Amino acid sequence: SYVLTQTPSVSVAPGKTARITCVGNNIGSKSVHWYHQKPGQAPVLVIYSDTDRPSGIPDRFSGSNSGNTAALTISRVEAGDEADYYCQVWDSSSDHVVFGGGTKLTVL
Amino acid sequence: QVQLVESGGGLVKPGGSLRLYCAASGFTFSDYSMTWIRQAPGKGLEWITSISSSGSSKQIADSVKGRFTISRDNAKNSLYLQMNSLRAADTAVYYCSREALTANDAFDIWGQGTMVTVSS
Numbered sequence: 001s002y003v004l005t006q007t008p009s010v011s012v013a014p015g016k017t018a019r020i021t022c023v024g025n026n027i028g029s030k031s032v033h034w035y036h037q038k039p040g041q042a043p044v045l046v047i048y049s050d051t052d053r054p055s056g057i058p059d060r061f062s063g064s065n066s067g068n069t070a071a072l073t074i075s076r077v078e079a080g081d082e083a084d085y086y087c088q089v090w091d092s093s094s095d096h097v098v099f100g101g102g103t104k105l106t107v108l
Numbered sequence: 109q110v111q112l113v114e115s116g117g118g119l120v121k122p123g124g125s126l127r128l129y130c131a132a133s134g135f136t137f138s139d140y141s142m143t144w145i146r147q148a149p150g151k152g153l154e155w156i157t158s159i160s161s162s163g164s165s166k167q168i169a170d171s172v173k174g175r176f177t178i179s180r181d182n183a184k185n186s187l188y189l190q191m192n193s194l195r196a197a198d199t200a201v202y203y204c205s206r207e208a209l210t211a212n213d214a215f216d217i218w219g220q221g222t223m224v225t226v227s228s
Binding site for chain 2: 001031033035037042043044045048049052054084086088089090095096097098099100101102
C-alpha cells in the first residue's frame with residue numbers, strides 16, 4: 001500500500017517560514033491535499049491539488065509537489081498557525097485515500 | 109450554512125454494533141461523494157470508507173472491510189456508517205466529510221466528529 005511520511009514535528013519562530021514535507025514514492029504524479037487540525041477541532045483543508053487554496057485560507061499558505069516530496073510552506077508564521085498538519089492523496093492502485101502521519105507545528 | 113453533523117457515537121462492548129449518522133445541510137447533498145474518516149485518541153487521521161454521489165460506488169479500507177458498511181439516503185440528506193464486530197482498535201472520533209467538487213478526493217467540509225469507544 002502507498003505510504004506518506006511526514007516529519008513528526010517542526011518548530012518555527014513567529015514571523016519566519018515553516019516548511020512541512022510529505023514524502024511518498026513518485027508523489028509528484030499525484031494530487032496532494034493538506035489539512036490543519038487544532039486541538040479538539042475537526043481538520044480544515046488548507047491546500048488542495050498541490051497548490052490551490054480554498055477561499056478563506058490566507059496566501060501565507062502555499063504548496064508544492066515534485067518528485068518524491070510534496071511540501072506545505074507557511075510564510076510569516078503566526079501563533080494561530082500552531083496545529084497538526086496532514087498531507088493526503090488518493091492512491092489509484094488501491095483506490096484508497098491515504099493520509100500522512102501528521103506534523104505538529106510548534107510556534108516558538 | 110454548509111454543515112455536517114454526526115451523531116450515533118457512544119460506548120459499545122467488543123463485538124457489538126453501532127450505526128453512525130451524518131446530517132448534511134446547506135448544499136445539494138446528492139451532488140457530492142462522501143467519506144468517513146476516523147482518528148484514534150492521540151493519533152493521526154485514517155480514511156475508512158467513501159461513497160459516490162449516487163451511492164453506486166463505494167471504497168473501503170482493509171482495516172474495516174467486512175465489518176463496516178457505508179450508505180446514504182439522498183432524499184434525507186443523510187450519510188450512514190454501520191459498524192459491526194467492533195474492536196478496541198476501532199475506538200476513535202469518527203468524522204463525516206464532503207469530497208470537494210473542484211478537487212477529487214480533497215475533503216472540503218468536515219463535521220465536528222462523534223466519539224466511538226469500544227470497551228468492556
